[in-house]
Amino acid sequence: MIIAPLGSGSAGNSYYFESDGTSILVDAGLGPRETRKRLEKVGRDIEQVRAIVITHEHYDHIRGAARLAAKYGMPIYLTRGTLEASSIDRAETNVVVFENNTTFAIGELNVHSKRTIHDAADPACFVIEARDGTRVGLASDLGFVDDTVLNHLRGCDGLFFESNHDLDMLRLGSYPWSLKRRIMSRFGHLSNDDSMFAVQRMIGAELKTLCLIHLSQKNNTESIVRDMAAKLLARTGVQLELSIAKQFEPTGVFEIARRRSVPRVAPVARHAQMALF
Ligand SMILES: [Zn+2]
Ligand SMILES: [Zn+2]
Numbered sequence: 001m002i003i004a005p006l007g008s009g010s011a012g013n014s015y016y017f018e019s020d021g022t023s024i025l026v027d028a029g030l031g032p033r034e035t036r037k038r039l040e041k042v043g044r045d046i047e048q049v050r051a052i053v054i055t056h057e058h059y060d061h062i063r064g065a066a067r068l069a070a071k072y073g074m075p076i077y078l079t080r081g082t083l084e085a086s087s088i089d090r091a092e093t094n095v096v097v098f099e100n101n102t103t104f105a106i107g108e109l110n111v112h113s114k115r116t117i118h119d120a121a122d123p124a125c126f127v128i129e130a131r132d133g134t135r136v137g138l139a140s141d142l143g144f145v146d147d148t149v150l151n152h153l154r155g156c157d158g159l160f161f162e163s164n165h166d167l168d169m170l171r172l173g174s175y176p177w178s179l180k181r182r183i184m185s186r187f188g189h190l191s192n193d194d195s196m197f198a199v200q201r202m203i204g205a206e207l208k209t210l211c212l213i214h215l216s217q218k219n220n221t222e223s224i225v226r227d228m229a230a231k232l233l234a235r236t237g238v239q240l241e242l243s244i245a246k247q248f249e250p251t252g253v254f255e256i257a258r259r260r261s262v263p264r265v266a267p268v269a270r271h272a273q274m275a276l277f
Contacts, residue, residue, distance in 0.1 A: 001130045003158060003254045006030065006038040008140075008213040008245035010060045015138060015160065016044060019130035022107030025052045026126060026138055028065035032072070035064055042250045046072060051096075051106045054078040055116075056123035056141060057086040069093050077106070079113075081122025100124050114152040117144045119187035125149060127156060134258045135206075136160070140214040143187040145198040154202050158256035160245070161199060163212040163229075164189035165219040173219050189214070192225055196232050203238050209256050213245040 002018040012029035016039065023044070030038065036046045051074050055061050066088050069076050075094040083090065083097060098104050100115040100122055110129040115122065118141045125139035137153040139145075140162035153159060170180055170191075183189050190198070199210065210233075212225050222244045229242055245251045 001128070001134045001136055001158070001256050003136055003160070003256060004039075004042040004044065005160065005211065005213065005245045005251040006035065006042070007247060007249075008251070009215055009217060009247040011217070011247050012063065013055075013061050013140065013214065014038070014064075016042070016049075017109065017128050017136070018044070019134070020108035022050055022109050023048045024106055024109060024111075024128075025049055025068075026128070027055055027061040028052045028068050028076075029060045029063050031064045032067050035068060038250050042253050049074055052076045053106070053111060053126065054082055054086075055125065055138075056118060056120035057082045058120060058141065061141070062086055062088075066093050077104070077111070079122040079124060082120070082124075085121035112152070114149055116142050116149055117146060117186060118142060119182065119185075125152065127152060132258060134158075134256060136256055137202075138213075140164075142190045143185055145190065145194070150198060150201055155204050155206055156202075157206050157258055158209040158211075158254060159199070159202065159207060160211045160213050161195060161202075162190045162214045163192050163195035163220070163225045164214055165191055165216045166221070166224050167191045167193060170216070170219040175218070183216075183219075189216070192220065192228050196228050199229070200232055200236065203236060206259060207238070207240055208259065209241040209243070209254050211243040211245055211251065211254070215244065215247070217247060 004016040006014040013027040015026045075096050077096045103112045112127040113124045116125045127137045129135045135156045136158035137156040138160045
């Protein structure tokens with residue numbers, strides 16, 4: 001599977017996934033022109049993108065979705081809660097509603113969704129699974145990582161996981177107290193410490209690539225996160241590709257495959273509860 005983070009953080013999130021001829025975007029926090037430009041930088045054509053899957057309705061994840069859908073005719077997959085909390089006009093837009101904690105198929109990709117804890121209507125994280133059984137997890141905007149989410153993301157071959165802020169930088173920084181409290185709450189974002197603790201519990205023999213995402217521009221630095229993750233990997237003796245996602249340019253192109261290819265049992269049917277609008 002090919003994964004390319006196009007932008008990660010509060011200025012706009014978008015992640016490109018491709019396998020066996022199916023390409024999708026998870027989140028559309030960049031406008032159509034910027035999305036196309038960044039896809040070109042990683043050698044991909046926006047015309048090939050088949051769908052957008054949305055994690056939640058916050059602006060940095062959904063801002064470009066309706067315009068991308070209109071311009072390129074791609075459907076937007078999202079939960080009903082996300083749809084209702086968003087400004088997407090369902091009469092004008094090709095929308096596919098999925099229910100959290102279910103699996104649905106887009107072309108050759110299976111998307112396993114799981115509800116997360118965040119201050120949004122019905123937020124989701126995903127494991128995207130390819131035909132050969134390769135599994136890549138993507139989770140950001142987590143106030144708290146419960147066991148359900150941890151178990152969902154275990155056993156992945158690639159993991160794109162939030163490491164939002166350094167607690168001291170946030171505490172001592174210039175944000176108003178109300179915003180600091182929101183970020184630190186169970187419905188906000190994951191601190192580096194909480195992220196590393198969760199990653200430690202999710203690292204398995206299969207994990208080949210770890211990319212820390214959605215870093216705060218004000219309250220974090222790439223070097224802090226890289227140091228913490230490198231120490232964690234050294235402590236656990238795990239060897240893998242470590243990366244930190246960038247905000248204003250594509251982070252790169254990751255090619256992730258199962259170490260031992262175990263084809264999935266059967267492609268899933270579209271979930272019966274999904275409705276087309
Ligand atoms: Zn966000
Ligand atoms: Zn959010």
